Amino acid sequence: xxxxxxxxxKKLAATLVVRRRINATQEKxxxxxxxxxxxxxxxxxxxxxxxxxxxxxxxxxxxxxxNRFPDGTLVWIAGVFEVIEPPHRLIYTWKLESQNAAxxxxxxxxxxxxAATEIIVTHERIxxxxxxxxxxxxxxxxLDSLLEYAQxxxx
Amino acid sequence: MSLQAQAPRRSSEDRLDAILHALSDRTxxxxxxxxxxxxxxxxxxxxxxxxxxxxxSKHLRVLENARLVSRTIDGRVHRCALRxxxxxxxxxxxxxxxxxxxxKLEALARFAEEVDREDG
Numbered sequence: 625x626x627x628x629x630x631x632x633x634k635k636l637a638a639t640l641v642v643r644r645r646i647n648a649t650q651e652k653x654x655x656x657x658x659x660x661x662x663x664x665x666x667x668x669x670x671x672x673x674x675x676x677x678x679x680x681x682x683x684x685x686x687x688x689x690x691n692r693f694p695d696g697t698l699v700w701i702a703g704v705f706e707v708i709e710p711p712h713r714l715i716y717t718w719k720l721e722s723q724n725a726a727x728x729x730x731x732x733x734x735x736x737x738x739a740a741t742e743i744i745v746t747h748e749r750i751x752x753x754x755x756x757x758x759x760x761x762x763x764x765x766x767l768d769s770l771l772e773y774a775q776x777x778x779x
Numbered sequence: 780m781s782l783q784a785q786a787p788r789r790s791s792e793d794r795l796d797a798i799l800h801a802l803s804d805r806t807x808x809x810x811x812x813x814x815x816x817x818x819x820x821x822x823x824x825x826x827x828x829x830x831x832x833x834x835x836s837k838h839l840r841v842l843e844n845a846r847l848v849s850r851t852i853d854g855r856v857h858r859c860a861l862r863x864x865x866x867x868x869x870x871x872x873x874x875x876x877x878x879x880x881x882x883k884l885e886a887l888a889r890f891a892e893e894v895d896r897e898d899g
Contacts, residue, residue: 642881653887666886747876
C-alpha cells in the first residue's frame with residue numbers, strides 16, 4: 625500500500641511473547657539453543673524436520689537453521705547475533721533467507737526458578753512483508769488458535 | 780491451517796496492510812481504546828488527546844479505511860464505533876507466530892527434560 629510509511633521504525637512493532645517453564649537448568653537450555661548439534665535435536669517437531677543448523681555464536685556472528693517441510697520444501701531461517709549473555713539472554717535478528725525483507729528480532733531470556741527455567745521468547749518487528757510471506761508459507765501450526773490482542777504494544 | 784480456504788490472497792494482504800498501518804500509530808490506538816468502551820462523536824474522540832478536529836479526522840479516515848471504525852452521521856454529529864472483525868484478522872495472523880514458538884518451546888521442553896532423565 626502506497627500510504628505505508630517507509631521508515632521501518634514507524635511501522636507497527638507488533639510483538640509476540642511466548643513463555644514456557646522447563647525442568648532444566650539455564651545452562652542446559654542455553655546450550656540446547658546455541659549448539660547446532662543440540663538444536664537440531666529439538667527444533668523440528670510436528671512434521672517439520674531440522675536437517676541442519678549453523679551457529680557462529682558471537683556478537684555479529686550469523687546463524688542458519690534449516691526447516692524441511694513435509695512437502696520437501698527447505699526453508700532456512702537466518703540472522704545475526706546482537707546480544708549473547710550466557711546463560712541468561714540471547715538477541716538475534718530473524719528472517720527467512722530466501723526473502724529480501726526487513727529483519728525481525730527475537731529475544732530469548734532464560735530465567736532461573738529453582739531447578740527450573742522459564743524461557744521467554746519475544747518476537748518483535750513482525751508487522752512487515754517478510755512476516756506476512758512467511759506466514760503464508762504455512763510454517764505455523766494452526767491459524768485458528770486464539771491470540772490475545774493484549775500482546776500488542778500500546779493496547 | 781492453510782490460507783487457501785480464506786479470502787483471495789491479494790485482498791487479504793491488502794486488508795492486513797491497511798489494518799497494521801492503522802494500528803501502527805499510538806494516537807489511533809488510543810482512539811480505538813476509547814471506542815472499545817462504546818461509540819463516541821468526533822469531538823469526544825478529540826478531547827482526551829488534545830488534537831484538532833482536522834487531525835482527528837485524518838486519523839479517523841485511516842481507521843475507516845482499515846474498517847476498524849464505522850461512522851454514522853446523525854444530523855451534524857458524526858458517531859464513531861469500533862468494528863472488531865479486523866482485529867480478529869490480526870489475531871489470526873499473529874496466532875501463527877504464537878503457534879510456531881509454542882510448538883518450539885514444547886519440543887525443547889520434551890528434549891531437555893528427557894536429557895535430564897537420561898543424565899540422572
